Amino acid sequence: MKKMVFRLTFISCIVALFISGCSSGGSSSEEGTPAKEEKVTLRMSIVAGTDEMSAWQSIVDAFNQSHPKTEIKLERLPGGWNEYIQKMTAQIAAGNPPDIGRVGAAYMPMFSSKGQLEDLAPYTGDLKMEDYYSSAFDQYKQDGKMYGVPAGIYTMAMYYNKDMFEKVGISEPPTDWNKAWTFDDLKNAASKLSSGKGASKQYGVYVNLNPERATQYLWTNGGDLFNEDKSKSMINSPESKGALSYLQGLIKDGYSPTPAETQTMPPDQLFLSGKLGMLIEGQWMMPGFSKIDKFKWGVAPIPMGASGKAFTPNFVDTYVVYKGSKHVKEAAEAIKFFISKEAENILVDKNVGGMPVLKSVAESRKADMFNPLSPEEKEVWFQSVEFSRAIPFTNNWQEVVDTIMKKMDLVGLNQLDASKAADDLAPELDNLLKQK
Structure with missing residues (x-):
């Protein structure tokens, strides 16, 4: 009987050591290498003409290169805003919306009133509003919440x-x-x-x-x-x-x-x-x-x-994070990149996106915007913001x-x-x- 107990005890110890050894190979330990962090993939859906897509793809590529732990996959929906809204409404209802969207100004009240947008206020507190045309942010603020970040002023x-x-x-x-x-x-x-x-x-x-x-x-x-x-x-x-x-x-x-x-x-x-x-x-x-x-x-x-x-x-198109995204923090970080100096300069280079919301870009790139217009005609666009409603x-x-x-x-x-x-x-x- 004692031999049997000894054998069972010995076998149990061997099994326990084997299991411990197997599990230690699949997770981090004090002496081992930490497990590789899985890359977060974000879907971004936009309406854009074929002649605009290279610009939007360029800022997505720039983000992906500078954020190795996150990858954005850009989706262009053919058609106009009506088709886009129908598609987004269906995807939200099905619980499978894209993480990031670029929404026309006309449709922001509809999405926000239905509770279909994430509040970005907790993630945008580090933005220096004095660096931006802050009025472009105001129409998307409600009761202390921010349902979108301006993508450009048209x-x-x-x-x-x-x-x-x-x-x-x-x-x-x-x-x-x-x-x-x-x-x-x-x-x-x-x-x-x-x-x-x-x-x-x-x-x-x-x-x-x-x-x-x-x-x-x-x-x-x-x-x-x-x-x-x-x-x-x-x-x-x-x-x-x-x-x-x-x-x-x-x-x-x-x-x-x-x-x-x-x-x-x-x-x-x-x-x-x-x-x-x-x-x-x-x-x-x-x-x-x-x-x-x-x-x-x-x-x-x-x-x-x-x-x-x-x-x-004026039409202030907006970057949003749709309700149901599993990666709100990462999506918000991507949106902040989209209104960075690097991203807005890319859009200016491609002649896409309207007036930049970052003052330094708008003021320093006047010569590069709205080409091939004359300097006087470019001022028609720059001055128009003062006469806009x-x-x-x-x-x-x-x-x-x-x-x-x-x-x-x-x-x-x-x-x-x-x-x-x-x-x-x-x-x-x-x-x-x-x-x-």
């Missing part, structure tokens, strides 16, 4: 074909926003630039009635889309209706293509083909337009209405846009009077504002 201006202007004897518009053209100046130029019929038709200007492209006309005429606290529509105020009627007049007179006509050839293509004299659009057009070699072109402030002050909308986005913004466009498409087709459309829209928008 504004709008008037692109114009200098060759077309010269041909009909129109002087180039001022580059100072304080001396912007008036509504009358715009109409007179559009009338001179418009000619021809059918396939040879040449338009003076493109009128876009989407609220993201038309609200500045309401502002400059003394009107607005909503009141200050977004509790009531202002689209049917006399000032707003006056601006909308003015825009419809440009279409009625044949100076602007109708929505139906731009189905055949979009306005940016009309401009590129030399069939459109003026296009009021954003800085996001610069990468494509910078390659124009068939004619001379420039930029000028957006014309002003009765208020005597010109305005442009935020579009009054709501958390049901897509419904707002859809509602407005049902009427404005008819206005653009000259099937509904602009003033009547505004009166019809006011109660519908009031109802949507109650739901926001």
Whole structure:
């Protein structure tokens, strides 16, 4: 019996030593080498044109090279913002969102109101706000929380074909926003630039009635889309209706293509083909337009209405971390890198991303931004920030846009009077504002 006990005890000791030896080879010990830390992989999903992707991939590559323990995999979703939002909504619902996103300003209220974004305030306390255009951060702060970090500041201006202007004897518009053209100046130029019929038709200007492209006309005429606290529509105020009627007049007179006509050839293509004299659009057009070699072109402030002050909308796209990310800390570190001097200089080199939010980059790289514009025309973009206002986005913004466009498409087709459309829209928008 004693021999049996001894044998069992001896065998137990051997087994214990064997197990101990096996396990010590797979983990860290005082004498052994620590286990290799597993690399964190982050997914980053963005909307971007094919001509912009090299820029975004470059800043991702720079981050990956400088952060060996973290790797970002960049995902480009084809299509526009609507498709992106649908995809993100589905992925969040399925519990499989990307870690990092770049979200258009219009959609931030929707995501934040639904609790679909992580609070970045605990991870961004070390940012020196005095180094940045801090106002760009403000619209994404709420109750002490920060739901996004600005990716860049975009504004709008008037692109114009200098060759077309010269041909009909129109002087180039001022580059100072304080001396912007008036509504009358715009109409007179559009009338001179418009000619021809059918396939040879040449338009003076493109009128876009989407609220993201038309609200500045309401502002400059003394009107607005909503009141200050977004509790009531202002689209049917006399000032707003006056601006909308003015825009419809440009279409009625044949100076602007109708929505139906731009189905055949979009306005940016009309401009590129030399069939459109003026296009009021954003800085996001610069990468494509910078390659124009068939004619001379420039930029000028957006014309002003009765208020005597010109305005442009600003669009502050945002880096976010989606709710459900398993690596919030690492994702936040990546976002801080994206607004670093290194990353913002890469975007400037690639002519992508709008105005840098880091002051030192914006001020030191003026000569390298917005090429091939002249120094005076570059100032149109730099000065535009002072004349910019935020579009009054709501958390049901897509419904707002859809509602407005049902009427404005008819206005653009000259099937509904602009003033009547505004009166019809006011109660519908009031109802949507109650739901926001």
